[in-house]
Structures are given as structure tokens and as C-alpha cells.
Amino acid sequence: MNKTYDVIVIGLGGMGSAAAYHLMKKGLRVLGIDRFQPPHQFGSSHGHTRIFREAYLEGASYVPLAQRAHALWRRLEEESGKDLLAEIGGVMIGPENCEIVQGTITSAKQYNLPYEMLSAKEMAKRFPAFYLAEDEVAVYEKTAGVLFPEACIEACLKIAISEGLEIKTDERVLKWGQEGGGITVYTEKGIYKAEKLVISAGAWNPDLFGFTIPLEVQRKVPTWFQAMNKPEIFNPDQFPIFCWHYTNDLNIYGMPGFHGEGTKVAFHQGGLIGTADGLDREVSSEEIAPIQRLVAERFPDLNINDVTIDTCFYTNTPDGHFVLGKHPNYDNVAIAGGFSGHGFKFCSVIGEILSDLVIKGKTNHDITLFDPVRFQKS
Incomplete structure (x- = not known):
């Protein structure tokens, strides 16, 4: 039976x-x-790493869940004896009135989460790998970091x-x-x-x-870039995770490498739409050209031609x-x-x-x- x-x-x-x-x-x-x-x-x-943050730009109602998740990840670390969460800090970047910046501040204030505002000049001094425009600011969250999925x-x-x-x-x-x-x-x-x-x-x-x-299944193309100059500024102790307002319709995100994979920089929006079994996992050079151009602009010490490519899926709701x-x-x-x-x-x-x-x-x-x-x- x-x-x-x-x-x-x-x-x-x-x-x-x-x-x-x-x-x-x-x-x-x-x-x-x-x-x-x-x-x-x-x-x-x-894909090596995933972002962890508590000051949640997508809405303050996520914060209690993120706080509970943090406690449970630490409990799992103790039980398994494995390093699962590295708190390297995080920056949410953009013009002061953009959704990424304001959403992060709103949730932080609602739940009394500590944060620090950094100007473009302060970012350049503390985290020299990032090239911000003069009108951009960053919200720094000390306890943000990465999970190893x-x-x-x-x-x-x-x-x-x-x-x-x-x-x-x-x-x-x-x-x-x-x-x-x-x-x-x-x-x-x-x-x-x-x-x-x-x-x-x-x-x-x-x-x-x-x-x-x-539900909409979207193929994403994350990319990892090796340093061309000053590799130390891309180490986890000098390079926090980030979410960055690029245009009104496009954000980028990324994080440092921990095991030689390089610095991850990727678009949050965009990608081929289809089914999990039907989407092509082969990536053309034309597909990664936009992120290469952006990296050359915002992270000029990365080598845009020394890049590793992968694919993964988002499953999006409206x-x-x-x-x-x-x-x-x-x-x-x-x-x-x-x-x-x-x-x-x-x-x-x-x-x-x-x-x-x-x-x-x-x-x-x-x-x-x-x-x-x-x-x-x-």
C-alpha cells in the first residue's frame, strides 16, 4: 500500500x-x-549571492517579515554551522525624491531602523567604486548584506x-x-x-x-565583472550591496563577489517573457551591451569585457x-x-x-x- x-x-x-x-x-x-x-x-x-535588507523600499509592511527572516537565518546558521548571511551594508541610490530613496527612508522611519544619508561626495570618499551624479544621494543601511542562496x-x-x-x-x-x-x-x-x-x-x-x-515568467541575465583597476575597492569591506535608480523605468542592483566571481551588476527590469521550459537560456552579446555601457559609466574601474553571464527567472505579479x-x-x-x-x-x-x-x-x-x-x- x-x-x-x-x-x-x-x-x-x-x-x-x-x-x-x-x-x-x-x-x-x-x-x-x-x-x-x-x-x-x-x-x-x-547565482552566488542574494541581497538582504530590512529598510524596504517596496513598502514598510515588508519590514516585520524581513526582521523575522533575519532572526531565522541567524538561527539556521547556528544550527547548520554554515555562513549564510554576511552583513556588509547596503546603499539605496538615486535622486533624493526617487522611489528607491524615499521608499527606503519611509520604511526605516516607520520601524525606527537606523540609516545614514550620504551625498555623492560622501559616497565617493567612503565607497570609491561608485560614481554618483552630483544630484544623487544614498541611504546607507549598516545591517544590509548578502545571503548565499x-x-x-x-x-x-x-x-x-x-x-x-x-x-x-x-x-x-x-x-x-x-x-x-x-x-x-x-x-x-x-x-x-x-x-x-x-x-x-x-x-x-x-x-x-x-x-x-x-504570473509572468521573465528571463533575467545577471552579469559579473572583474576589476580592471583598484580591485580592493570592490571587496566586501569596501563595496556594499546596492539598488540604484537609473531612470524612471529602470533600476540596477548589485553586490561584491566573495569567491572570485566578480562584482554583480544587473538590471531589475526587462528581459524575455515566456515559460520556464520555453525560454532560451543562450545569451547574445547584444543583450549584455546595455549593462556593459552602464557599468562603464557608473563603475569605471570594472572591466566591461571581463564578464561572466548567467540566466535566472523572475516570476512577476502585476x-x-x-x-x-x-x-x-x-x-x-x-x-x-x-x-x-x-x-x-x-x-x-x-x-x-x-x-x-x-x-x-x-x-x-x-x-x-x-x-x-x-x-x-x-
Whole structure:
């Protein structure tokens, strides 16, 4: 007779691995399924580093979640013995009245987060790799930094497996449904049953959520540049993470390298639209020319011709906010997706939220902003 689990987790990237970790901490029988072998380079949870920040330009309501995520990342570090979060500081840059600067200040003030305002001249003195225009300023957050995504996923899965998590990798989920009050998941290799289900499959969520929701999968092209001059100014102790207002429609972001990969600089907006399985992962030289021109302007000590290229996915919502909550049609299914390029820092707390939702049917965290049916209401 087939085994029945308490919970099946579809997708073991940043969110799913954290959900599995929290579920195992509660003593449940859990099966995790991933179509690849996590951590892998085919989705949204790879690429050396991810930004962590608490003064949140996308809205002050994110701040309590970021604070809880910070505490949970530090707890996971202690338990795993691995370095997962490096607090190297962060700067939000742009004209003083731009959304990046004002949004960061607003959330910092609302939650009494310490920050420091830096002029273009002060930035040049403290962080000489950055070339700001005279009318630009920076909001400096000391406790911002980077997460190491592959190490985070490995830590979650290693601990969860040690506590009994079963996983199926290289196994594509074909469909799922509710049968006899429980959940049945059908894959290329088998059929699995559980009482509850978590769906956190990143760019594959549009095929799995099972209800109409406007998710847009976008292929991104992050780039890493080696230093041409003064390599020391790009070291983590002199080069904070950054988000930078470039035009009204375009922002860039980046961070230093930690293991020789170079300095990451990338556009937040733009990219090919399609499906996770249909988007081309080959990148042309024409595609990276715009970021090379920008790097030459803003970081002239980087070598624009010594560049490493990768691809990853954003899964965007129309409003840029997450999709997180109970499935609108099934009380025993929790879903997480649409992280719109700024979700990884929250993986630790979203794993906790997903475990709350499938175990208790609710969470103490305020996730009103992420209501999965908000687009149907509008």
C-alpha cells in the first residue's frame, strides 16, 4: 500500500526547502519533490549571492517579515554551522525624491531602523567604486548584506533530511488533485498521497497553481565583472550591496563577489517573457551591451569585457508583491510564488508561514498584502 504523507512540498528551491525545514521541525511526515537536484541553476535560487535588507523600499509592511527572516537565518546558521548571511551594508541610490530613496527612508522611519544619508561626495570618499551624479544621494543601511542562496538551500535540506524528510529529485510533477479529502500528486515516476500540499515551484508555478492568476515568467541575465583597476575597492569591506535608480523605468542592483566571481551588476527590469521550459537560456552579446555601457559609466574601474553571464527567472505579479496564502479552492493547500525578483531574503520566514498555513490554517504573520485572489477582486 502506498505511503501517505502529512505534507507534500512541490519545489525545493529557496521557499520549498525552507518550508520542508519548518515542517520537519514540527515532526511531520513530509515528502519534497523537485524536477531537478536542488540547489540547481535552472530556476530563481542560484547565482552566488542574494541581497538582504530590512529598510524596504517596496513598502514598510515588508519590514516585520524581513526582521523575522533575519532572526531565522541567524538561527539556521547556528544550527547548520554554515555562513549564510554576511552583513556588509547596503546603499539605496538615486535622486533624493526617487522611489528607491524615499521608499527606503519611509520604511526605516516607520520601524525606527537606523540609516545614514550620504551625498555623492560622501559616497565617493567612503565607497570609491561608485560614481554618483552630483544630484544623487544614498541611504546607507549598516545591517544590509548578502545571503548565499545555494548554502541556504543546502542547510535547510540537510537538516530536514536528517530529521526524516524524504525527497524525490529529477522528477517532474504532472498534476495534482484532491481525492477523498486528501491530495494526490502525479509525477513522471510515481503517484504520491498526502493530507496537505505546499506548492512553491517558482517559474513553474503557473502550470501548478490550478487557478487563474496573472504570473509572468521573465528571463533575467545577471552579469559579473572583474576589476580592471583598484580591485580592493570592490571587496566586501569596501563595496556594499546596492539598488540604484537609473531612470524612471529602470533600476540596477548589485553586490561584491566573495569567491572570485566578480562584482554583480544587473538590471531589475526587462528581459524575455515566456515559460520556464520555453525560454532560451543562450545569451547574445547584444543583450549584455546595455549593462556593459552602464557599468562603464557608473563603475569605471570594472572591466566591461571581463564578464561572466548567467540566466535566472523572475516570476512577476502585476503589482510586484508576492502571492502567498491558502489556495482559493482548497483549504489544505498553501501556495507561494510571484516573488517578482525580491523574494529570496524572505525564504526563511516564508517557510515558517507555509508550515503555519498547512498545519494551523493560519499564520500570525501579516500576509494580507499577498492575498492570492487579490487580482480577481480587482
